[in-house]
Amino acid sequence: MIAARDETLSAPIEPLARRIEALAAFPSGVMEPLRETLAGLGLRARSAPPRTGLAGAEGPAGAPLLVGAGWGARQRILADGRRQILGFVLPGDVIGVDPHRAPLRYAAAVSLTAMVVADAEPLRTMGLALPSRDAPLARALRALAAAEEALLSHQVTRLGRQTAYERVGPLFLELRERLCLAGVEKGDSFTLPVTQEILADTLGLSIVHTNRTIQQLRRDGLVRITGTQVTLVEPKSLAGLTDYVPLATMLGRS
Template sequence: MSSASLVRKLEQFVRLSPVDHAILNRAASERVRRFGARVDIVREGDRPKDVHLILSGWACRYKQLEDGRRQVVSFFLPGDICDVNIFILREMDHSIGTITPVSIADLSREFFDDIAVRHPRIVTAFWWETLVNAAIQREWTMNLGQRTALERTAHLLCEVWLRLRLAGLTKGDSCDFPLTQADLADATGLSKVHVNRTLQELRAEGLIVLKGKTLSVPDLDRLMRAGLFNSNYLHMDHEGQQLDAAVTDAAAG
């Protein structure tokens, strides 16, 4: 398994050295586990042991009520890390489940202890990723609280498409899209009927093409306008690389 998607994403924030690449590649290949679709990787109440790096496939973070109602609070795509600081917790307060078959690498506390001492660029990149994840969570709250059904759905599709592009996982204007209407309903707080109607509206407007498990976005700018989407919360402008020289100087000092 490769850490290519992770490295590509982290280098949006900090320019990593060849040694950093080697460290991440080794970590992504040493303790790999594979899961089928629609199973839990970790459940609420479990004691966290490792940080999970998504190598391939799609997963989600979710909360579930006793009567079975589920709220998806984030999607994990290849290259994503589930909770860098999970070691602080005594037990999980949410579950992580697969959407497709998934391969993960378990990253140990020792791995993070080592990079904290010897690989400051990786640490800085992880901090940036953590801050971006927090920004994504804020945007999801705005989505649920203020946007209309069409705006919510368009916004989520824009975000997923851009995150996949950052990881090098789009082809032209298309990407894999294994999410079901039930998944979209759980993520947007809408009923499956409402999601179906909203997707039909987006199709009719020529904003998306959904065929099988492939999403095409013929005009991303139009879809962004429909979703009131501002990509600033994804921090794709490489601002983190401005810290590269400072991190190097600090390490040398």
């Protein structure tokens, strides 16, 4: 479980609020009161260093978490040490907050970089206590759960049917979209603070195959990489070539 340092400050809720605003498509005037509600929950932030366990891999989920900053992942480690990363955990994400079912841990959650996380149990408790499914917070939590399901659908398709080219390109598109939805990045560039080994374990490819595919994307003029900075030079062309469906489109928000 998480070995993090407690901080005496409120969790940053802006990435979560921005994701909700983009995914739930509320009418004008709803988001500001909802932001105040989220801020009023008094979620307490903790710092977690890289390679820290955030949640175990099996059984009922423990305290839900809100990610305020940094990158993590959900992963399964096989008996022989092989790792499959099921998805990245990014700012604005919540783990185990769905109020309409008892979440199960299907994978361990770990930090990949230094992170800021918060115990989101007050968020889940408030969601359970809401008298109406139409309440803004209830709708927001449903939108977050739907987004998580859509991301899992992306990953299943990626690993089950797509070529290496079709895996790498959409992963970059997905990461850019998620970071922009949370207000962490803008435009067609984003910071990728993880190694090619981590990318390979996410994509179900070898490190060599991952590297070759990234280089092919660069030669095709679709991606530019400088250090940890990834720029999608032709994002629309990349999406068309690799069958990428934006998260917002999957949720009917565009």
